[in-house]
Amino acid sequence: MRAIVVGGGIAGPAAGMALHAVGFEATVLESRPSGAGSGSWFTVAPNGVAALAELDALEAVRGIGVATRRNIMVGATGAPLGSVGLGAPLPDGTPALSFRRPELAAALATEAARRGVDVRHDARVAAVETTGSVAAVTLESGRRLEADIVVGADGIHSVVRSAIDPHAPAARYLGLANFGGITRGTRLTAELPPESWTFVFGRRAFYGALPTPAGDVVWFVNEPRPAITRTERTAMTDAAWQRHLVGLAAPDSGPFADLIAAGELELAGDSTFDLPRVPTWSRGRLALIGDAIHAPSPSSGQGASMALEDAVVLAACLAASDGSPADAFAAFEDQRRARVEKIVAQGARSSSSKTAGPIARIFQDRMLRFVFRHFVTDESQAWIHDYRARLGGARRIP
């Protein structure tokens, strides 16, 4: 059986490895050139790390991950608001790991290729079809490739999703522009708790920072605002954005304005979207995984983890089916839809707490303390972090 996976982000190479492990000849098509890719850091929670381990891919990426155990929330005055663990570590002690997004994507693609998955870059898919016993993609170059199934792991603006359902809902803007960066070799690491994100509900923005064992600090800023226009993007330089970010953090206590001022911007003005419900996940020999069907707000901290889970579960469903992709895709949806939609809904709620207006902000600290004491706790999040995606018995040794 042959599978084409569209997209070489997080879900794509993972799906390539998972499908290869259950006996597919897999090709991953990524539109970007090899080694290219923007983005700053995100955290893969234990449920996502466990999916990597299930694919025997954890060792291939462990070295570029930073151990991350808790999210610590503080207010604009520096007052503590609460703290939530990122889930119990795996049995071997591996906790949640934070990665630079493009580095994780590249490491997964390299590992997939090492195992014999055909990973192609500079390969943008322009059209997708499913007819009888064949699924096919046409690249922008005009080249056509056929397979038994096509898996769309092509992210929030998926072309495979449009091929499955031309009326599928588009992603929705969450009212936050996202920026990310790193400050290297800074003494400010000493002001931040190790192996933890410190999240600040600031006066003008929500932002956070994670110290690394190398003595760097990784940071991000979410600014509540309308989506950045093309004109504005063209007019702003990285240096201008960085001055703007320093201004957002300046009224609040803590080392954040200094950190941002001393750092390098890695991601400027990424509009944050989510995709709460995609009614149709598959058609014929086409199926979707990852952000293409359930992009959560970045606030959920689960986008990459869910994408990795999907890759494992889809391959397990295909391995368990009697050769009918439609049955396997239905089983996949059955196992996945309720979980991922619940996580996306939860992410949208935490995202809205970052866009509080000036009046709401007066009560925000009190309200957040209550939320982190009673509702968003280690126990209440366990159903997310304790989930384990299993490949099943059909796996081949990689």
Ligand SMILES: Cc1cc2nc3c(=O)[nH]c(=O)nc-3n(C[C@H](O)[C@H](O)[C@H](O)COP(=O)(O)OP(=O)(O)OC[C@H]3O[C@@H](n4cnc5c(N)ncnc54)[C@H](O)[C@@H]3O)c2cc1C
């Ligand atoms: C700022 C930010 C912070 C985040 N923080 C977290 C976090 O803390 N934890 C977490 O788990 N998740 C986080 N996420 C979400 C996470 O990045 C995504 O959920 C995750 O990358 C989804 O993986 P994916 O492979 O489905 O999609 P993507 O990573 O978007 O990959 C899709 C790939 O498909 C390629 N592609 C698109 N169209 C085509 C085409 N036509 N042909 C070929 N290739 C194509 C793209 O180039 C891309 O490489 C965050 C996201 C953002 C924006």
